[in-house]
Structures are given as structure tokens and as C-alpha cells.
Amino acid sequence: MAITRPDETDLLLPLHDGAHEQAPFTLFLQRLKRRVRADQAVLAVRAGQGEWRWLDSRIAPPPDQDHLTALRAHRVYAEEEGGYARLIRVDEPGGAAAVLVIRRAQSDFSAADGALLARLAPHLAIALRTRAALDHAATTASVVERAVSAGRIAWASFGADGRPLARSEVFAARGGSFGPIAADVAACVAERRPMVVSLRPKEAAAMLLIPLDLPRTPLATAPVALGLMALNAGPGDDAQPALLAALFGLTGSEARLAAAIAAGATLSDAATQLDLTIETTRNYSKRLFAKTRTRGQVDLVRLIGASPARFALGPFTPPAESEEGGSRPE
Known part of the structure; x- marks a missing residue:
């Protein structure tokens, strides 16, 4: 059975466009369900050697893992357990796979319905490959965003006219807006050298x-x-103290003091920020320098800057402190 001209419009166009939908292939499955008069048209998908799952999370129970894995690609299967069904599996070169399933409760499908699935299979494989590539790119972009955010770096890219083409989430959230920089971009590109640009002149x-x-x-x-901006820790940002505590066996108070010093605070500034007396802050600093084997604030800043503590990852749960102010083993 050949795909008819109406099928090209009703099925193939939604199938290929469905790779770009937020809920992939929703319209295609709706159209296919209507076209073959099915009670249900669904897709089971998997990435690599992972688990099969229904694209529509509302469908239960979960797919039979062994059964779908055993299916051969581009072959139409008929099933009659608990109703009537036709299945066809497609694979894409990157390792992703999908099984298209149509079901009826009361009457069996025709040979023409099965032939239609076979005709759709090559197109489904192409659409699956497109969606797999998009998902891989989105995952990679999320990892990169996480990496630069962990390093407290915000970024934005600019076109030749100076307009931003893309920006990181933290740039938009904490970098704020900036005035026209077309001239700065043009000069940077023409002179082939880095330049410092003011984002907000009043700040x-x-x-x-x-x-x-x-x-x-x-x-x-x-x-x-490419524009880069260094970000300081925000209010309540306890990620760096967590890393400092883990790296050097510091208590919560010592770790917060170390983070404040790393951000450029003097002991007096740190005492104010942490709501401590200057005497308590000095006592903490002595224990801090001893535990990190540093000779003072400059040496401590250098140590932290060269350690994994420069990256901010995860929530902070400070270690429990004993009465003597040391860390309590778990």
C-alpha cells in the first residue's frame, strides 16, 4: 500500500515536524489513530541500551522491556492478547529506537493498516534520528550551562551587529541588561583582541x-x-563553603569565613557579614589557617582559587560542630 497524497499531508508532515514538538510526535499519533480507526496510537522509545518508556507518560502499565527489545526493525507484528494490535520497530544510527503501536479493543486491523505502518517506518526512523540529535544537543547545552555556572561564569554571544544571539541563564538572571555595544563588538573583532565593556555604567x-x-x-x-562575566556568590549561596568544608575538614563557621575571605573580605568585613565579633572571627581564622596550612589571607585566597572549591555545586549542609569548635565525625 503506497502512501497517498492525503497521507503525505495528514501523516508525513506532522511526523517530521513532530521531532521539534515539546511533546514529540503528538499530532502525528493523533492523526494516525484517526487514519486507521484505532483506539490508541502510541510510541515506546529508548536511548541506547536504556529502558523502553512510553512517550505519553499517562499510559500504564510500562512497556514490556524484553518483548520490545526482541522485535526486529521494520517488520510489522500482529498481536491479539487483550485486543488487537500492530507494532513496528525502527532504529537510528546513534542507538535510539522506537516502537510504533496501534491498538483496537473490538476488531482487528486490515492488511492495509499494517502496510501503512511499514510505509511509515523509514520516515519514522528519520524523524527519530532528528529528535535524538536535538535531545543530544539540548543535553550537551545543559551540561555546558551547568559547568560555566559552577565556575561562576556568565556568558553571551554577539553577532556582527552587536546584538546578543544567545546568553546563559545566569547571565540573563544576574548579568542584567546592557546598552548598545555594536561599536565595542566591531572594535573587538577588527582588532582581534579582548576588550573590557561596561554593562551598567552606574554599577x-x-x-x-x-x-x-x-x-x-x-x-x-x-x-x-563572546562576552564573559565573573559572578560573585549571591545572598544565601552556600555552595562554596560546602566544598571548602569537605576539602579541608572545616566546620560550617570556618568554611563560611574562608568563603568570605576568598571573595575579598577583610576579617572585619567578614565579621560583619557573618554576624560575628572580631575576636571570634580572629579565632576562627587561626583555626582556618592551621587546617589549610596557609600563612595568611593571601595564601588562603591562592589556595582556594587553585582548588575545586572555586566551583559552586549543590546545596550546603555544614558539618556538625562540637563544643570545642571542631568537626564531629559522622
């Missing part, structure tokens, strides 16, 4: 602008410059 916020020389792609506008 102490600056961005390092770096020229880029990226390969051109047919459909995407390549950025010509």
Missing part, C-alpha cells in the same frame, strides 16, 4: 569581550564575539 559590572572565529553553518548565524 561595578563589566564584561570581557573576546573575538570568535567559528566555522560557518548553512542555517545558523555564527557569533563573532
Whole structure:
């Protein structure tokens, strides 16, 4: 059975466009259900050697893992347990796979319905490959975003006209807005050297602008410059103290003092920030320098800057403190 011209519009276009839907292939499955007069049209998918799952999370029970794994690609299977069903599996070169299932409760499907699934299979494989590539790119982008955020770096890319093409979440949230910088971008690119650009003249916020020389792609506008901005810890940001406590066996109070010193605070400033007396702060600092084997604030800042504590990851649960102020073993 050949795919008819109406099927091209009603099924193939939604199938290929469905790779870009937030809920993938929803319209295609609705159209297919109507086309074959099925009670249900669903997709089971898996990535690599992972578990099969229904794309529609409302469907229960979960798919039979062994049964779907045993199916051969591009072959239509008929099943009659608990109703009538037709299944076809497709694989894509990257390792993703999908099984298209249509079901009826009362009457069996025709040979033409099974032939239609076979005709759709190559197109489903292409759409699956597209969606797998999009999901991989999105996952990679999320990891990169997490990495630069952990390093307290905000970024934005700029086109030749100075307009931002993309920006990190933390840039948008904490970097704020910036005025026209087309001239700065043009100068950075023309002179092929980094430049410092003021983001908000009334505040102490600056961005390092770096020229880029990226390969051109047919459909995407390549950025010509990258903007980087260093972020300080925000209010209530306890990620760095957590790492300091884990790295050097510090108590919660000592770790918070170390983080304040690393951010540039003097002991007097740190005492105010942490709501401590200057005497208590000095006592904490002596224990802090002893535990980290540093000779003072400058040495401590250098140590922290070269350690994994420069990265901010996860929530902070300070170690329990004994009456003597030391860490209590768990």
C-alpha cells in the first residue's frame, strides 16, 4: 500500500515536524489513530541500551522491556492478547529506537493498516534520528550551562551587529541588561583582541569581550564575539563553603569565613557579614589557617582559587560542630 497524497499531508508532515514538538510526535499519533480507526496510537522509545518508556507518560502499565527489545526493525507484528494490535520497530544510527503501536479493543486491523505502518517506518526512523540529535544537543547545552555556572561564569554571544544571539541563564538572571555595544563588538573583532565593556555604567559590572572565529553553518548565524562575566556568590549561596568544608575538614563557621575571605573580605568585613565579633572571627581564622596550612589571607585566597572549591555545586549542609569548635565525625 503506497502512501497517498492525503497521507503525505495528514501523516508525513506532522511526523517530521513532530521531532521539534515539546511533546514529540503528538499530532502525528493523533492523526494516525484517526487514519486507521484505532483506539490508541502510541510510541515506546529508548536511548541506547536504556529502558523502553512510553512517550505519553499517562499510559500504564510500562512497556514490556524484553518483548520490545526482541522485535526486529521494520517488520510489522500482529498481536491479539487483550485486543488487537500492530507494532513496528525502527532504529537510528546513534542507538535510539522506537516502537510504533496501534491498538483496537473490538476488531482487528486490515492488511492495509499494517502496510501503512511499514510505509511509515523509514520516515519514522528519520524523524527519530532528528529528535535524538536535538535531545543530544539540548543535553550537551545543559551540561555546558551547568559547568560555566559552577565556575561562576556568565556568558553571551554577539553577532556582527552587536546584538546578543544567545546568553546563559545566569547571565540573563544576574548579568542584567546592557546598552548598545555594536561599536565595542566591531572594535573587538577588527582588532582581534579582548576588550573590557561596561554593562551598567552606574554599577561595578563589566564584561570581557573576546573575538570568535567559528566555522560557518548553512542555517545558523555564527557569533563573532563572546562576552564573559565573573559572578560573585549571591545572598544565601552556600555552595562554596560546602566544598571548602569537605576539602579541608572545616566546620560550617570556618568554611563560611574562608568563603568570605576568598571573595575579598577583610576579617572585619567578614565579621560583619557573618554576624560575628572580631575576636571570634580572629579565632576562627587561626583555626582556618592551621587546617589549610596557609600563612595568611593571601595564601588562603591562592589556595582556594587553585582548588575545586572555586566551583559552586549543590546545596550546603555544614558539618556538625562540637563544643570545642571542631568537626564531629559522622
